[in-house]
Amino acid sequence: MSVPALEVRNLSFGYPDGTPVLHAVDFHVHPGERVALLGPNGAGKTTLVLHLNAIFQPSAGSVTVAGLPATDENVHEIRRRTGLVFQDPDDQLFMPTVRQDVAFGPANFGVTGPELDDRVRDALQAVGMLDVADRPPHHLSLGQRRRVAVATVLAMQPEILVLDEPSSNLDPASRHELAHILEALDITMFMVTHDLPYALELCERSLVMNNGRIVADGPTSVILGDRELMRANRLELPYGFDPSLVQPH
Amino acid sequence: MLLYVLAVVATPREAFWAFGVHAVLVGGAVAVARIPAGFLLRRLLVLIPFVLFAVFLPFFGGGARTDVLGLSVSVEGLWGAWTILAKATLGVTASIVMAATTEVPDILLGLDRLRAPRLITAIAGFMVRYLDVVLGEMHRMRIAMLSRGYDPRWIWQGRALATSAGALFIRSYERGERVYQAMVARGYEGQMPVLSSVPTRSGSWVRALAIPSIAWAVAVAAMLAA
Numbered sequence: 001m002s003v004p005a006l007e008v009r010n011l012s013f014g015y016p017d018g019t020p021v022l023h024a025v026d027f028h029v030h031p032g033e034r035v036a037l038l039g040p041n042g043a044g045k046t047t048l049v050l051h052l053n054a055i056f057q058p059s060a061g062s063v064t065v066a067g068l069p070a071t072d073e074n075v076h077e078i079r080r081r082t083g084l085v086f087q088d089p090d091d092q093l094f095m096p097t098v099r100q101d102v103a104f105g106p107a108n109f110g111v112t113g114p115e116l117d118d119r120v121r122d123a124l125q126a127v128g129m130l131d132v133a134d135r136p137p138h139h140l141s142l143g144q145r146r147r148v149a150v151a152t153v154l155a156m157q158p159e160i161l162v163l164d165e166p167s168s169n170l171d172p173a174s175r176h177e178l179a180h181i182l183e184a185l186d187i188t189m190f191m192v193t194h195d196l197p198y199a200l201e202l203c204e205r206s207l208v209m210n211n212g213r214i215v216a217d218g219p220t221s222v223i224l225g226d227r228e229l230m231r232a233n234r235l236e237l238p239y240g241f242d243p244s245l246v247q248p249h
Numbered sequence: 250m251l252l253y254v255l256a257v258v259a260t261p262r263e264a265f266w267a268f269g270v271h272a273v274l275v276g277g278a279v280a281v282a283r284i285p286a287g288f289l290l291r292r293l294l295v296l297i298p299f300v301l302f303a304v305f306l307p308f309f310g311g312g313a314r315t316d317v318l319g320l321s322v323s324v325e326g327l328w329g330a331w332t333i334l335a336k337a338t339l340g341v342t343a344s345i346v347m348a349a350t351t352e353v354p355d356i357l358l359g360l361d362r363l364r365a366p367r368l369i370t371a372i373a374g375f376m377v378r379y380l381d382v383v384l385g386e387m388h389r390m391r392i393a394m395l396s397r398g399y400d401p402r403w404i405w406q407g408r409a410l411a412t413s414a415g416a417l418f419i420r421s422y423e424r425g426e427r428v429y430q431a432m433v434a435r436g437y438e439g440q441m442p443v444l445s446s447v448p449t450r451s452g453s454w455v456r457a458l459a460i461p462s463i464a465w466a467v468a469v470a471a472m473l474a475a
Binding site: 050053055076079080082084086088090091092093094095096097100103104105107108109112116134136137138152153156 | 353354357374375377378379381382424427428430431432433434435436437438442443444
């Protein structure tokens with residue numbers, strides 16, 4: 001078997017005040033896979049995501065990205081390998097122009113000159129945002145900003161793309177456009193979402209998290225079709241949505 | 250721009266011809282940049298307080314007095330008024346030309362190239378970037394207050410304003426924390442990276458320095474003549 005793009009082993013974490021958040025979380029993501037992480041608010045999803053980039057260090061257990069353990073000495077390389085797209089693009093896009101923002105990541109990893117320009121161009125092209133390169137981020141729509149946020153991470157050429165609620169607050173057309181773009185990217189993907197049809201559309205596999213534990217792991221269509229599991233974990237399909245009627249891609 | 254303004258300020262007040270040249274220079278820049286007259290005049294309104302001040306100077310100034318249009322005014326005050334009017338108008342016009350022709354990111358990039366400390370340009374950049382976001386938040390908080398029937402207008406209603414200012418501060422602080430996490434997630438380690446490797450061409454330098462050097466030549470000539 002190939003080296004997993006992401007390996008989380010027995011990960012536990014509590015906040016400094018002692019509140020436990022994650023309990024023995026254990027899973028793998030293989031190269032090329034697209035995996036959704038589902039679960040109710042407060043399940044620990046965002047906390048888990050911040051571990052994947054070594055922003056939080058686990059109390060116990062380990063995170064390994066493409067064979068490299070996320071320890072203090074590897075922090076810099078881990079952050080290049082895990083491309084984290086935050087939920088609010090206003091948090092992610094902080095530079096005066098889109099171009100500078102996309103260049104920020106690779107420049108931190110020592111990419112300069114024409115190669116940096118190429119990276120920026122390729123990343124913006126991949127999300128169809130090349131024409132706004134010289135505009136300030138706050139002049140863009142939310143859908144555009146979210147696409148640019150994806151580009152800022154793609155420019156680092158990560159091993160795995162981690163998205164926190166990529167479809168939240170988007171209008172249906174922007175949501176669809178983003179799905180189209182993500183679908184076309186040739187990259188391993190780990191996506192936190194409350195948008196269950198989105199998970200079904202983009203990810204062949206899903207994990208369900210509740211109270212800091214992984215309680216299910218399997219094909220997305222099977223998980224969404226399991227009424228007992230769904231109800232026990234406060235997951236709700238949109239009214240009238242039947243996953244068994246959706247044709248797989 | 251700064252060099253030009255300094256040259257204007259350094260020009261002795263008696264050298265009327267020198268101010269004429271300065272005015273032609275900045276007027277030329279306005280023409281080349283095709284700045285509409287209305288745009289320029291509206292922005293020149295910031296001068297009004299200075300103009301008012303300048304108008305009163307001749308009446309209240311001390312020293313020798315002279316008669317202008319039948320009014321007795323102070324010679325010293327008259328000179329003061331002239332200096333303020335001429336120098337301020339030229340300086341402000343030069344700033345307007347820069348503000349009208351150069352986008353904020355370009356100004357920051359320019360400062361970077363002029364070796365301004367990157368921490369300062371980064372802070373200025375963040376300020377510009379998040380001004381809209383914070384104003385938007387403030388606006389939404391005000392709407393939320395209005396929609397629940399509260400419209401603080403008077404000073405004794407300041408409590409609500411103070412609490413919303415506090416809430417805004419906390420929100421901005423928390424956003425700062427999230428932005429920092431996002432920066433760290435992309436490999437930030439306390440030093441803003443160099444993003445632009447394009448060196449400034451000597452042609453740009455020559456063009457950028459043309460107007461200030463003429464202005465300085467005029468200022469020095471005027472000083473020598475005085």
